Amino acid sequence: MVSPVEKWVAEQTGLGAQLNPQTLSEWQHHRLKDALQYARQNTVFYANRLEPNKPLNEQPFTLPADLAHSPLAFLAIPQTEVARVTTLAHSGTTSLRKRIFFSEGDLKRTRAFFTVGMSSMVSSGDRVHILISNRTENSLGSLLHDSILSLGATARVFPTIRSVGEAVEAAQWAHCIVGMPAEILYLCRTAPHLHPHSVLLAADIAPPSVVKGIRSTWQCPVYTHHGHTEFGYGFAVDCQHHNGLHTRDAEVIVEVIDPITNLPTEPNELGEIVVTTLTNEAMPLVRYRTGNLTRPVVGPCGCGGTLHRLSGVEGRLWSNITLSNGKTLNIFQLDEAIFSHSAIRGFNATLIRGKSETLRLTIDAIQPVDLAQLKAELSLGIDVTIEPGNADPFRRREKRRITEHLR
Template sequence: MTEKYWEEEIETMSRADLEKLQLERLKKTVAHASNSPFYKKLFAEKGLSADSIKTLDDLKKFPFTTKEDLRNNYPFGLAAVPMEDIVRLHSSSGTTGNPTVVLHTKNDLDAWANQVARCMYMVGVRKSDVFQNTSGYGMFTGGLGYQYGAELLGCLTVPAAAGNSKRQIKFIRDFGTTVLHTIPSYATRLAEVFQEEGLDPRKDSKLKIMCVGAEPHSEEQRKRIEELLGLKAYNCFGMSEMNGPGVAFECQEQNGLHIWEDMVIVEIINPETLEPVKDGEVGEMVLTTLRREAMPLIRYRTRDLTSFMPGECPCGRTHRRISRIKGRSDDMMIVKGVNIFPIQIERILMNFKELGMNYLITIDTVGNNDEMLVEVELGDLHTDDFTKLQSLTKEITRQLKDEILLTPKVKLVEKGSLPVSEGKAVRVKDLRKNH
């Protein structure tokens, strides 16, 4: 540990050394993966083994692993160690079909905690900080993942868990919380409750850092969170299949997320052609674990869309940066033949100070046409003049049309009236029969 880095040697390793380390770990991973029933069968069918790997490029010989594979081999088909060595499992919600399960050995949990600590240290969290986690605990990895990371770092850690905003604020004030982890939609909810309680987070709290994750969010939303709460907000990326939080994280430059390449090999592919995209081009991220014991994953298709950011980061870390997540390839809506991502709509909405943070996009068939309804919560009422409310609606509609090339119906709704689950906010409802 140095003043700036949690693990300087790894974080600032030369690219050549990093790739050497990756190759070494990839060979081990492939050899070890063949202990799982799923990969044993797959490798035998394709005639692949650890010997197939001579260079990092040889990874391309291996087929992709998908969420479907995880579901079809539910619950233990991808376990690469004896069951008695597995100490924890996390599971996705499974709202569509079988849930997916991710298994961990003791070493896996230690490596994960270290990865989260590395991320938190990077954004300036230190032993003297008080860290409050507003994630749901239990199966959702944002709870225990951050808990162990923050404890390893040495923070006083408050496992407040999700919900009960008044109590969260009481904790923030009573315990002197300096660092908070939330999902973006909850960050703004907290800001509202501060206001409702007649409190100013800048004066009435010690908050200075916020780790914001679990939902893709826009730069505009980050700026609003920072303004509302008077702190620095850092974007973090994680997914339960890759442990959970800590896979990639912004540094203090706030310009792209460093993805830890000693832990994963990153590819970004065109989801249609499955070929790699150029640096800077958006595609689907594909990850191969390099340290996982209980459940190694080879070329796992994350469905998350991002791009590599070219160039070196002034922070000195050599691990490549990815752009903030643009959405999931499954999130893409095709409406009247136009490809639209919810994040495009969010970016526009966040520019209106009159609006709150929550919105819901509903697509439905009316007659033979697809129609899009965008409901957005109003903030505090800024006027009691109908004309002004109507021109606000018109202006939102105009700007959305410029962005997504079709005209949605925009409806203002009351603050707090759109569904916010304790896990993730519901952003899109597709009611079309043929979807």
């Protein structure tokens, strides 16, 4: 069965059986003109920047810093019509925060996209337990919750969980568990007796070793979703064939560019995800540089889908730390290497910087681990100290990162 996302694109665009990469591209570029016009007429930020008659690759980029510096300059509707505002930390500074606005229509479109994405993994009568976000009105958790109800399934969003013990309790009896990758891996290696029928990893990067670890322990399909609050949370999700994430093509235009040359990357080459919204009412965005790195997947998916697919997010531009020996370090490479050990359920990483660096790892293992071998595998060329300890991610509830300290 073709991915529900592609079926939805066929319906939304009205292209039906005529839908293919070429007709989609023509449809998107026809829509683009209206979207550029809308952004130019209704926002302070884009008023003098866009030229709706020029093609997309001649429009300027929008940076996350632009959004952080003047969020109201992006607001295209009266403040009284804003249905939700979300505040996000802006990477690189602690003081600036991005404010993201949504209209009622934006939230409705998000719920509809979530329903489409969830239909791959949830059937009528299933119980879906959502271990992320919170129950406030229109939060990610509550939008997901509402979208699941329209599939005839039941959904529960749990109050903030503060330990793996609470997470085990919350995950009991779930047919489908939705949560952050490192948290669900920790839960699964702590409670292999749970038997969900499917898992959806969301809200942070899901390294292949985490997906594989959960799949082999719980023996169930593991889906990944890549979302962006800026575009209404929902963005790309895989289908039952797990061969790349199908993107929300009826509502966004996705580009993958080389962050140095700003030109499109070759198929299967790593590049930055750049997104233009076609339907955002409250906050239209044009060529927004996400800083997230992915590869465009070529060839049809096992489901028969032929539209855009992304390999999944493989890192973030701003999360690379350059070491004094010239090598780079980021949390995703550590996650991929360390979580591939089935004995390890969690770890924390701290980089102590001075003339040289020391990486301190606190490893939370359920069985003995060969630490010398683990150090050798990391092959960072810097001091690595490893100590056993508790690394329950439910105590921190944040995206994965390396903590940095000056010596």
